[in-house]
Amino acid sequence: MNDDLISVGTPLPRAAKAEWIEKRLVRITWKNGKTSVVDLAPALLSRRVYMPLREDDALFAQLKVDEYGTGIEWPGGLDFSALWLSKLPSAEFDNASFRDAMDDLGMTLDGMAAALEISRRQVADYRKAKPIPRNVAYATRYLVDSAQKNDRHPEAMTA
Numbered sequence: 001m002n003d004d005l006i007s008v009g010t011p012l013p014r015a016a017k018a019e020w021i022e023k024r025l026v027r028i029t030w031k032n033g034k035t036s037v038v039d040l041a042p043a044l045l046s047r048r049v050y051m052p053l054r055e056d057d058a059l060f061a062q063l064k065v066d067e068y069g070t071g072i073e074w075p076g077g078l079d080f081s082a083l084w085l086s087k088l089p090s091a092e093f094d095n096a097s098f099r100d101a102m103d104d105l106g107m108t109l110d111g112m113a114a115a116l117e118i119s120r121r122q123v124a125d126y127r128k129a130k131p132i133p134r135n136v137a138y139a140t141r142y143l144v145d146s147a148q149k150n151d152r153h154p155e156a157m158t159a
Contacts, residue, residue: 013086014069020061024053025091031069039091043080053078093137098126101140105147115143 017029024041044050053060059074066073073079090097102112102123109127113120116139126132132140 012070013082015065015072015082015085016069018063018065018072020063024060026063026072028072028085030086036086036088037091038085038088040080043088050078052076089138089141093132093141095126095129095132098132098137098140101144102127104144116140 014031015028016031019027021027021037023039024044025037025039027035027037029035040053044054053074059076063072063074065071066079069082071079071081072085105112105115107115109120109123112123116123116136118136122130126136
């Protein structure tokens with residue numbers, strides 16, 4: 001009985017490495033090998049406790065993964081949990097990500113243009129090599145997240 005392993009749900013994310021890129025962008029390498037770049041600026045603005053990290057680049061650059069990989073931390077007891085960080089959208093959204101999102105959504109050029117309220121030509125350009133504006137990236141992520149939630153909870157669609 002003592003050797004039984006009990007597993008409930010998905011394992012908590014664990015960070016292996018965290019590095020400051022610029023401004024308030026952080027590259028996190030997870031223990032599963034995946035990497036994400038997240039922008040912590042909005043989170044730093046949301047709570048007074050993070051005021052020291054907002055402007056002080058030297059302090060922000062001292063970030064490190066905590067002892068167990070359950071978050072990142074700074075001197076003075078400031079931290080963000082790995083679970084919370086794993087839920088942040090990636091700050092990187094390139095043309096391949098845009099194409100993948102269209103594929104995940106099953107969208108045509110016309111369908112994506114209508115969903116994002118942009119021209120069909122812009123969608124075609126974003127699929128190729130045109131840099132994707134932040135607002136289009138956020139809107140595209142929202143569409144994908146909404147579709148995934150609806151796939152997990154189809155009863156919400158029939159309310």
